[in-house]
Amino acid sequence: MQVNQPSNIIDRVIALERELAAVRKKVGLSSAIITRGGLTLADDSYIKMTDSDGVEILYVGPDSQGKQRFVLRREGGATLMYTAGSSQWGRDYWAMTDSSGRIIVSDSAETGVGLARPWLPVVLYPQFIPHTYTDDPNIGEASGYMSINVSKLAGETTLWEGRASVSHAWMSIDGVWGWAVDQPNVTYRLKLDGTEVGAWNVNAGVVVARQGRYSVAEFVGRDWVKVEVTASATGSGVLACQVLGCYFL
Incomplete structure (x- = not known):
């Protein structure tokens, strides 16, 4: 079968351009350089990158609910970093994870x-000379x-006192509290830069207990904040006051 060929150079150029356009349409964009400008994706478009095995490594765009998300994965598909929305709190957050998907760093939704x-722990140091016992080994x-x-x-x-850079909106403290001898009426307080953020009464024998969460959101971003544990009591006797741990959380 004889195929009609273009009879002049102009027709040949036009035919070649058509064939090239068809090839580009099928192959897509394999490489591009943008100078003095940018790339805008409108109307919920997205960017997706896959590896040689077809595993999605990067995704930027809407999720199934139409909210914009960013997801970066490791080789093989395990999540490395992402943004997401909290259905409980109604606020977006970002997170970094380990290879098992466990969140290791995130902001507060x-x-x-x-x-x-x-x-993050808050290091506190005792500001008192502890009461000592010579005749009772159980106290x-x-x-x-x-x-x-x-x-x-x-x-x-x-x-107890220490210094901290406040990075979280909440704080909790764990320790030994309450009566050691007799039954004094005691109140413990947790303070940041002199402002009380939490208080608790332990009008009972010695207990190991965690106190809080106490809100410290107003202090977030402040450095060298003075952190104190104070006590006040009425009556007589001896009270326990041993900090076992203090955390921003």
């Missing part, structure tokens, strides 16, 4: 202020916790 993970230092005689408290007294 609950408050929109500061971090949610990781929790105080002999039992592994620090305590102080009520007679040593001058009103509200700072027993």
Whole structure:
């Protein structure tokens, strides 16, 4: 079968351009350089990148609910970093994960202020000389916790103190509290830069208990914040005051 060929150079050029356009349409854009401008994707368009095995490595665009998301995955498809929306708090957040998908760093979807993970410890140092016992091995230092005689408290007294850079919206403290001897009426307080953020009463025998969450959102972003645990008591006796852990969370 004889195929009619273009009879002049102009027809040949036109035919070649048509064939080239058809090839480009089928193949798509394989490489591009943009100078002095940008690329705009409108109307919920998206960017997706896959590896040689077809595994999605990068996605930027709408999710199934039409909200814009960013997802970056490791080789093989395990999540590395992403943004998501919290149905509980109604606020977007970002997160970085380990290879198992466990969140290791993220901001707070609950408050929109500061971090949610990781929790960061606050180091506190005792500001008192602990009460000592010579005849009862079941109380105080002999039992592994620090305590102080009520007679040593001058009103509200700072027993533990430290400094911190506030990175989270919440704070919690764990420790040994309550009566060690007799039954003093005691109130413990957690303060940041002199402002009370939480208080608790333990009018019972010695207990190991976690106190809080206490909101410290107003302090987020501030450095060298003074953190104190104070105690005030009425009556007589000895009270336990041993900090076991203090965290921003």
